Amino acid sequence: MPWNTSKPSDGAPADVALIERSWLRSFELHRLDPGRGEPPRVLTTSALKDHREPMACFMRIARGGMEALFGQIRDAGYVVLLADTLGVAVDFIGNPLFDQDWRRAGLWLGSCWTEEKEGTCAVALANLEQRAITVHHAEHFRAPNKTLTCSAVPIFAPDGRPLAVLDASAMESPDDRRSQHLVLQMVQSAARMVEDANFLHEFEHHHVLKLARRRDFLEVSADGMVVLDEAGRIVAISQSLREQGALVAALGRSVEEVFDHRFEQVADAARQGGYPLAMRHLPTGTQCFALVRPPRRRPSAAPAQASPSMAGADALQAIAGHDPQMQTNAQQALRVLDKGLAILLHGESGSGKEAFAKAMHEASARRAQPFVAVNCAAIPETLIESELFGYREGAFTGARSKGARGKIAQAHGGTLFLDEIGDMPQAMQTRLLRVLAEREVTPLGSEQPIAVDVQLICATHRDLREMVAQGQFRLDLYYRLNSVTLELPALRDRADKNALIDSLLREDGRQLYSRAVAITAAARDLLLRHDWPGNIRQLKNVLRTAMALSEGEPVSPEHLPAEIHGGQPPVLPPERMLSLGGVEAQACAKSGADEEPGKRTSLLQALQAHQWNVTETARSLGLCRATVYRHMQKWEIVSPNRLGH
Template sequence: MSFSASVIDQRIRQALQGDSALANSWKRSLERYQIDPGLSTPPRVYSRGQLKDYQTPLEDLMHTAREGMNQLSRQVRDAGYVVLLTDPQGVTVDFVNNEAHDKELRHAGLYVGACWSEEVEGTCAVGVCSIERAPITVHHDEHFRSPNTTLTCSSAPVFGPGGDLLAVLDASALYSPHDKRSQHLVLQMVSQTARMVEDAYFLRQHRHHCVLYLSESRALLDVQVSLLMALDESGRVMAANSRARQCLGAHPDHPLAQALTCMGADISHVLGLDMPALVTQAHRAKGDAFEVRHVASARRYFAKLTHPTQPRVTRVLADHAQVASVGTDLQALHVLAGTDPLMMSNVLKAGRVMNKGISVLLHGETGTGKEMFAQAMHQCSARKDQAFVALNCAAIPESLIESELFGYADGAFTGARTKGVKGKIQQADGGTLFLDEIGDMPLALQTRLLRVLAEGEVMPLGAEVSAKVDVQVICASHRKLLSMVDEGHFRQDLYFRLSGIVIELPALRERQDLGALIEQVLHAQTRAQSRVFIPTITPEACDLLKHYAWPGNIRELKNVLRTAVALCERNLIEPRHLPRELQCGAGVPLLPPRLASGEPLASCAALSSQTASSMPESALPEKSAQLLAHLRQERWNVSEVARQLGVSRSTIYRRMAREGISAPI
């Protein structure tokens, strides 16, 4: 088909007065690409070999999109339409043919391999859609090149999980009514199919992540996919579909405006709930939708949180699902676990052995929350309505442990109470007995404890008749009990009786959810001091908190934040509100001997320059020099040094603090 110069001029004037997207496209076609609208050359079609280069990067998308394309074709085929899928450059990588018009479609370029970029064809639906990144219909003589003026084409973009343009979906027909309004429904169908393909691809690409489904309608959440966000185990937004980016964005001036486009943004910035809170909400909902609020707009949404469809190393929500399957409410343990992978694994283990009569041994450094974990296990167990009785074997004089543990009868010894006293074991009957620092229990009492565990009976001091007891025993120690067994300081048979399962609690510096834990403890300490507003931690102070070694673990973190909350002004926690050892940015507390004697501290820099770390080993006392040599040899890997020396990491950290040794920054 060809046109006279006057007809072409008339078409140009009409196009430039129409829709702004189309007008801009016509301008580009004329000025940038300098295409002749009257040119009647055939469409550009790539050979099979050339086409492969365009199809290969999109194979996964093409596989996902195929069923959607077939479904769209079944809806529009009888009206003479063909369905195309192009790459962002307009090259048709896949199509669903309409056999009734096969020859004409080939001739018109509505076929696989054809290029529909604006640079080649001028104004056309695929080309404009690729540039405008929005659905559009180009109808009849809105097309730039004269051979295309009988066509009607409706295109919609398909975006990737990160917001990048992956492809363009198009439905085109050779013949159609003159009125462009006849294409409105087709454009809606193409747009809807493109969103369906986009969401299916999103879910396929993020099948190994947690996915948050959101909808403004509770009733439609299960049947109509709306807003999707993929989250990693710590609650960072990995990706969001188009509607989530549109609906959950904020005003451009708002600090959260880029929350969904920035990799690593925390979900709490979008919905006001961090990952542990989301997991808890989902767990309570038991598969039903739960309510959330958008931070920026306060708009209400209904949500569901799904776990990965295949195993991952961290298995965050998969662990929650498995734990729930044992029929036990583990909410108290979930709160302690946060989103740390090892702690989540610990929750799963605890859920599996709970109520099975299996003894539990908790191992971890001082301050890692062993008693809190034991209490949480008790609260989640069938014994939660009975007593939880704790005894710290290291805090009671050896002479009193026996009576504390086993109790005594009337007149058992001079000064004994008239009616005797029930020991901790009997007090825990029906409930849970927690023995902290079990490694400090004297050998003689270990034998008696073993008998209680084996026979389920306790004999108080001075009693003639034993008493039946039913207790769940949970023990804890920061010491390596197997090493103590080898050294003859702990009974082997008792160890195997107590260690039905060993649960390792990670040190605070090893936890992957340290940032969330800091926030959690800060909230708790704020509430404890009856403050109305939660203080904000400055980036500098937050950096110090995250890079400190925390030899005292959670216990030390609580003390530090309790003091910081009390000291801070203007509701802002700054480095000056933190202890001196944190202000100095050291990995462990530093206090060189001469400063300990009272010499004033000039500055953090002065303190760092005076530490033993920077001194030659020959200038240090022998023991300090040996420790420093070990640390340097192992590149400051404290765990490895502790293993070589046969002591705990906390012992190494205490020695480092006492002798002024700090890891280089």
């Protein structure tokens, strides 16, 4: 088999290294006092609602796994918590006889377990490190937590992004850390059960292959799951396979390219009661077995009328074009919209990050509210604080008499787009982190915070992980911003450059000339061979300039800048060396001024061949009509139709 379900043991040395790093961050980065005595913060009911609502569907699925886990460990004095990716406990199960004790210990619904507030703790480390972890007794950073033992395991969404953390905690337990090894395994088992149930729910309308190395255990313990769309393409794999690197390369490929079965055979197995299929993994030649779950039939419903959100979804699909990576980005964006998750767009400068963010806003439930864009690299460092957070009157010299609302407050209810987030000064990173955690902003010169509710979308062309390693970007802010990361490919890597060129010629042509503008094969070939360091922004500028130079006629090589020709002006065949400027100068330098009569003759012959139809003549020579008219005037070529006028 190409995958292996065995996992390395959660040995103490690996845990100790993670815990030591967390202690260091708690001291140096978060500057926490380990002796601070109050229990963890518990959110109010209204604040907790903001964390629970986006997870309502998942929480219903997870509840069964939580109850099963609690049934195994309740008699040992444990509670079970489900936390979101921000460390807030969104669900809780404990023995009601000890409710007051749980609340005092912070093991309660709405409690906040983040490293920036609590220091080293299991929920925070599971979120930050994306791995199972036990934090036992004195390994906790803050003194009030040192009697606790906590084992936490991250849960992942079907696309591999972090979704939640499952935690089992007790207020009393043996001093020996090894006593928690079995508890951690039980939490891992429950987390995987929840993960798989959510995976099956997400793809209930698809064919799902449950795979196992041994047929005997196929029905009770599959090694992993593979999802097929209606065309038989592999569109998702379960986290168990993703963690081991198995079948990741198969995503987007048809099932018959990966296994020795056609999609029709797989669908037949599902229709006939899901009998086990003996399959061979073609890349490795190894044997496995599969049960196929048929797709659940979608409920019939009357056709819905188009809505703004549908229009936004269409806009996302239009931006995605025909490139597989961009199509995947659009699908993932639609799935995570309105879920309360921060979204990070990563891509080279000019790759269309702001346009993608705007389309996401239009597809969201916030589309009627503001979309506020801020370029963090374009604002002077001395002004970025007042620009983002606003200020009261008299907050500083030169401030407006009535103060000003910052960009974050302006985006309340809508979407805040922070472009080039990697260029944000570190002092502002700290303040932004506080805004995201507290959901409120305090303007300069004010002591009264303002509640804000924004969908945050950030973008950068920089490697934030590398910046974190170099101490240039806050680790905790990095984890807050990349709940979902979408990679926007560079233009040179896109598979739909042809379609993009046609789309831009059509859209900008309608703005300039009220119609689409054509392009010659030679000019298209030059565009397709260019590496486009400026990406889509550069392509737009080049085409818009070329359309202006062509005056609405087909875009030809002479309308393109020298950089598109490899840094040199284009060298055209003699019959096309009739344009002005650089091309004509090049021709004269090579052949001398005595070619002028020859070019006049070439143009005259072309006009005669096309019965003096200037449009057809220009098309045959790859020129625009205006250029032909200029040469006719320069060389005193007069149409027979105009003789005597």
